[in-house]
Amino acid sequence: GKPVCECNMCYGGSDCSQLLPDCMVDADSGNPTFLEPFWVKNAASSAIMIAGWHRLSYEFNDGSLISEELKTHIRKVHESVGNAITDGKYIVFGAGATHLLNAAVHALSTSNNGSSSPTKVVASIPYYPVYKEQTEIFNSEDYKFNGDTSMWKNDNSNSTFIELVTSPNNPDGQTKKAVLQGQFVKTIQDLAYYWPHYTPIPAPADEDLMIFTLSKVTGHAGSRFGWAIIKDEAVYKRMLNYVDLTTFGVSKDTQLRVLKLLKVVLSGNGRAMYEFGYNTMKNRWNRLSKALSQSERFSIQKLKPQYCSFSQQIRTPSPAFAWLKCERSILKDRSCYEVLKEVNITGRAGRLFGAGKRYVRLSLVSNEDHFDLLLRQINKVVSMEIDDK
Ligand code: PMP
Numbered sequence: 001g002k003p004v005c006e007c008n009m010c011y012g013g014s015d016c017s018q019l020l021p022d023c024m025v026d027a028d029s030g031n032p033t034f035l036e037p038f039w040v041k042n043a044a045s046s047a048i049m050i051a052g053w054h055r056l057s058y059e060f061n062d063g064s065l066i067s068e069e070l071k072t073h074i075r076k077v078h079e080s081v082g083n084a085i086t087d088g089k090y091i092v093f094g095a096g097a098t099h100l101l102n103a104a105v106h107a108l109s110t111s112n113n114g115s116s117s118p119t120k121v122v123a124s125i126p127y128y129p130v131y132k133e134q135t136e137i138f139n140s141e142d143y144k145f146n147g148d149t150s151m152w153k154n155d156n157s158n159s160t161f162i163e164l165v166t167s168p169n170n171p172d173g174q175t176k177k178a179v180l181q182g183q184f185v186k187t188i189q190d191l192a193y194y195w196p197h198y199t200p201i202p203a204p205a206d207e208d209l210m211i212f213t214l215s216k217v218t219g220h221a222g223s224r225f226g227w228a229i230i231k232d233e234a235v236y237k238r239m240l241n242y243v244d245l246t247t248f249g250v251s252k253d254t255q256l257r258v259l260k261l262l263k264v265v266l267s268g269n270g271r272a273m274y275e276f277g278y279n280t281m282k283n284r285w286n287r288l289s290k291a292l293s294q295s296e297r298f299s300i301q302k303l304k305p306q307y308c309s310f311s312q313q314i315r316t317p318s319p320a321f322a323w324l325k326c327e328r329s330i331l332k333d334r335s336c337y338e339v340l341k342e343v344n345i346t347g348r349a350g351r352l353f354g355a356g357k358r359y360v361r362l363s364l365v366s367n368e369d370h371f372d373l374l375l376r377q378i379n380k381v382v383s384m385e386i387d388d389k
Helices: 033-041 068-081 098-107 129-138 233-245 252-266 270-294 335-344 368-388
Strands: 088-094 121-125 144-149 161-166 184-190 210-212 226-230 306-308 313-315 321-326 359-363
Touching: 033 270, 033 368, 068 252, 088 098, 088 233, 098 121, 098 129, 098 184, 098 210, 098 226, 098 233, 121 129, 129 144, 144 226, 161 233, 226 233, 226 359, 270 368, 321 335, 335 359
Parallel strands: 121 144, 121 161, 161 184, 184 210
Antiparallel strands: 088 226, 210 226, 306 313, 321 359
């Protein structure tokens, strides 16, 4: 009969159970569904139910837009992982890190030294494309995107800068530190991936402005929840004002859901989700590295092992993305993105990250079936290369 629903591109047959020999594998999206099995296992304890008459008002009972209980739980999560110091700092919620990135750029740019030229927003190549795209769409008179940090290292014009630092970095998983220094430089630390799933945690981050997101820690990207941890009260107030005026706070339904999820994360010895996340990502990285170790055409980033205080062992990073490089010999006027597309893998082009055409980003965070399809395709490509020799 007629199929009831459309099959994933790699499956066919009346019930979509048949694996097709050739299909386009989507390794573009950073959708973090790899954590699904953990939440299936904790289905009952992580569930919420909200009656129709419940939670109609804008504010919580204490008149605020931010759940104090959720804030307390976020502080506990950071303390238990040891990835950020929250003591004496302020916390603001946003609709994902996406919302807070602009709140932070706004907050830091309006506090510039009174100069008339716009604050320069910069990031180190390869950088998360949203930094540029978002800064450009808002087209503010207060700030402009000014490209790669390295171009401004020796700048002595006393311009004001906002440097976006992503550590570990999206796309390449490297640990990053701010490049620019001086009294006119402010930094935003995007620590979306600073969790044991992806990287060793050597010490808690203690920066002026740090941004985290639920998307990459529990995997609930669709709940749209992020938080910023802020040292300076004036910056905190400007970010709060931005959130109030753009969305009037984060959905109370979302805040309730996040609280429930974080209670599960903190339950027991508080390590189960991270162990699951780390083991899953480590296994994928090992399998991918092994598959590509035999290739002379494609390579992935090298990542240094480091001591992880959370696990009390030396760990190699297990990144969310592979930053794949094509050797010149196979490019022949094409980009690495196009080369992969020809072998049925859709990645994200290096160009979008400010990098050259030799690079492409492959997402490793979707569910296991999806990763298996990617690996199957990679293995096929490498065996074709070996046959060519
Ligand atoms: N920063 C980085 C470095 C990211 O990779 C992402 C998600 N891809 C975000 C921010 C945005 O996350 P959110 O889902 O919280 O908006």
